[in-house]
Amino acid sequence: MSVCDRIIVPLDVPTQAEALTLIDALPEVSFWKVGLELFVSSGPSILSELKTRQKRIFLDLKFHDIPNTVAGACRSAAQYQVDLLTIHATCGRRALKDAQTALVETAGEQAPKLIAITLLTSLNSRDLAFDLKIPVELPEYALQMALLAKESGLPGAVCSPHEAAQLRSVCGSEFLLVCPGVRPAWSEAGDQRRAMTPGEAIKAGADYLVIGRPITASEDPGAAFQRICEEIEG
Numbered sequence: 001m002s003v004c005d006r007i008i009v010p011l012d013v014p015t016q017a018e019a020l021t022l023i024d025a026l027p028e029v030s031f032w033k034v035g036l037e038l039f040v041s042s043g044p045s046i047l048s049e050l051k052t053r054q055k056r057i058f059l060d061l062k063f064h065d066i067p068n069t070v071a072g073a074c075r076s077a078a079q080y081q082v083d084l085l086t087i088h089a090t091c092g093r094r095a096l097k098d099a100q101t102a103l104v105e106t107a108g109e110q111a112p113k114l115i116a117i118t119l120l121t122s123l124n125s126r127d128l129a130f131d132l133k134i135p136v137e138l139p140e141y142a143l144q145m146a147l148l149a150k151e152s153g154l155p156g157a158v159c160s161p162h163e164a165a166q167l168r169s170v171c172g173s174e175f176l177l178v179c180p181g182v183r184p185a186w187s188e189a190g191d192q193r194r195a196m197t198p199g200e201a202i203k204a205g206a207d208y209l210v211i212g213r214p215i216t217a218s219e220d221p222g223a224a225f226q227r228i229c230e231e232i233e234g
């Protein structure tokens with residue numbers, strides 16, 4: 001797999017027309033993420049458009065509910081035959097297990113990989129301690145959430161690049177690590193709080209990087225994507 005194939009670009013736009021414009025402007029992107037903004041506005045038809053173009057799909061709906069509800073959501077999502085699907089680790093062990101079981105029972109070997117959000121990359125240690133009232137150091141908390149996902153039978157997790165090395169060494173080489181919160185040195189952090197550069201994130205052990213605004217908000221998205229690929233290769 002080439003470096004470019006390890007970059008997932010999010011379609012964080014409000015309409016399908018804008019999403020298609022981006023997809024067609026970036027033919028070299030092989031893996032796209034459909035998240036809440038686009039899925040809530042336009043529904044699943046964007047998934048068929050991506051399939052027609054033979055793209056891989058990360059359906060990022062971040063399920064967070066009781067076991068019966070997330071299992072049902074996973075059964076429904078299985079029909080789309082996407083590659084990745086997200087759930088919050090904080091749903092708890094029973095919900096994670098039931099979601100994973102529902103996916104595999106519905107889609108078998110074709111089931112999307114269900115990956116757990118450990119701690120959103122927009123949060124920092126202060127948010128964790130003072131707002132969420134979680135009295136655990138942030139790296140330890142992210143690790144515990146990844147281990148909870150792993151013990152519940154999930155094949156991977158979403159984490160910031162800051163935690164990737166530790167999660168890789170504890171969870172093993174087969175555990176899929178997807179890292180948002182990635183910022184080239186020349187881009188703005190925006191609402192990301194635990195960011196690293198693409199090269200650093202890959203070195204830390206990320207399998208895939210989710211990189212949005214540095215590419216999609218650039219004046220020349222194709223050039224920005226290419227520059228990121230070259231930086232990682234370098």
Ligand SMILES: O=C(O)c1cc(=O)[nH]c(=O)n1[C@@H]1O[C@H](COP(=O)(O)O)[C@@H](O)[C@H]1O
Pocket residue numbers: 010012033035060086117119120121122158180181182190192210211212213214
């Ligand atoms: O699940 C995600 O993809 C995700 C988890 C997380 O902890 N942080 C995070 O930023 N994301 C997503 O990754 C993308 C990051 O976009 P940019 O900040 O524009 O690069 C957005 O679509 C977020 O929804």
